[in-house]
Amino acid sequence: QSVLTQPPSLSGAPGQRVTIPCTGSSSNIGAGYVVHWYQQLPGTAPKILISGDTNRPSGVPDRFSGSRSGTSASLAITGLQAEDEADYYCQSYDTSLSPVFGGGTKLTVL
Amino acid sequence: QVQLQESGPGLVKPSQTLSLSCSVSGGSITSAGYYCSWIRQHPGKGLEWIGYMHYSGSIYYNPSLKSRATISGDTSKNHFSLRMTSVTAADTAIYFCARHEMSTDPFDPWGQGTLVTVSS
Numbered sequence: 001q002s003v004l005t006q007p008p009s010l011s012g013a014p015g016q017r018v019t020i021p022c023t024g025s026s027s028n029i030g031a032g033y034v035v036h037w038y039q040q041l042p043g044t045a046p047k048i049l050i051s052g053d054t055n056r057p058s059g060v061p062d063r064f065s066g067s068r069s070g071t072s073a074s075l076a077i078t079g080l081q082a083e084d085e086a087d088y089y090c091q092s093y094d095t096s097l098s099p100v101f102g103g104g105t106k107l108t109v110l
Numbered sequence: 111q112v113q114l115q116e117s118g119p120g121l122v123k124p125s126q127t128l129s130l131s132c133s134v135s136g137g138s139i140t141s142a143g144y145y146c147s148w149i150r151q152h153p154g155k156g157l158e159w160i161g162y163m164h165y166s167g168s169i170y171y172n173p174s175l176k177s178r179a180t181i182s183g184d185t186s187k188n189h190f191s192l193r194m195t196s197v198t199a200a201d202t203a204i205y206f207c208a209r210h211e212m213s214t215d216p217f218d219p220w221g222q223g224t225l226v227t228v229s230s
Contacts (some may be wrong), residue, residue, distance in 0.1 A: 002156050033214065034214055036216040038216075038217075044222070045206055045220035045221065045222055045223050046157065046217070046220060047218075048216045048217070048218040051215070051216040051218075052216075057218070089156065089157055091157075091216070091217075093214055096173070097170075097213055097214065098170075098172055098173065099147075099159040100159070101156055101157040101158065101159070102156065103155075103156040104155075104156045104157070
């Protein structure tokens with residue numbers, strides 16, 4: 001049971017916009033701790049996609065964006081491409097500053 | 111460019127101790143602001159943070175694993191290690207090491223991960 005809640009799977013057609021939600025509580029996201037998003041391609045290690053709620057590291061396409069509101073955060077992907085098919089994880093912190101993760105969302109591009 | 115590489119036995123017997131090493135290249139583990147974390151991923155499942163070591167020597171663990179996990183650093187070899195005692199099948203996972211610059215900075219970069227199977 002992960003601390004942060006994500007839907008196990010989502011799908012979208014090429015070119016569409018998809019949003020991956022990450023629901024936390026007043027002990028983590030709601031307490032104001034930042035949210036990071038990672039992309040994990042099959043057989044590889046996770047890679048940072050969005051840091052500090054909304055920041056895209058160098059090299060990450062601007063099709064990816066992050067937002068937060070209250071006890072939740074979201075990752076939006078616009079102009080969905082086949083190469084975006086991957087697992088996506090959100091990560092934040094609890095009140096003891098221990099990193100906590102979402103259970104991951106498997107994104108399928110139809 | 112900092113790179114990390116995990117190494118260690120791929121098979122550990124139940125009740126024994128799991129020992130892994132994370133070799134760091136392109137940067138020193140004693141560099142200011144350097145945190146080194148261990149994270150694991152059970153097969154087909156999500157991610158679980160195990161703990162981190164800060165360049166100052168302070169170490170912090172996931173409370174759920176604190177009683178069995180030990181993280182340490184070897185500055186002469188520029189690597190840091192994870193030991194986990196009394197392992198069970200529930201510890202079967204891919205173990206990753208990762209770096210972060212502040213305690214609340216994202217894990218970046220990650221090592222490629224190493225699969226540890228606990229089985230007799």
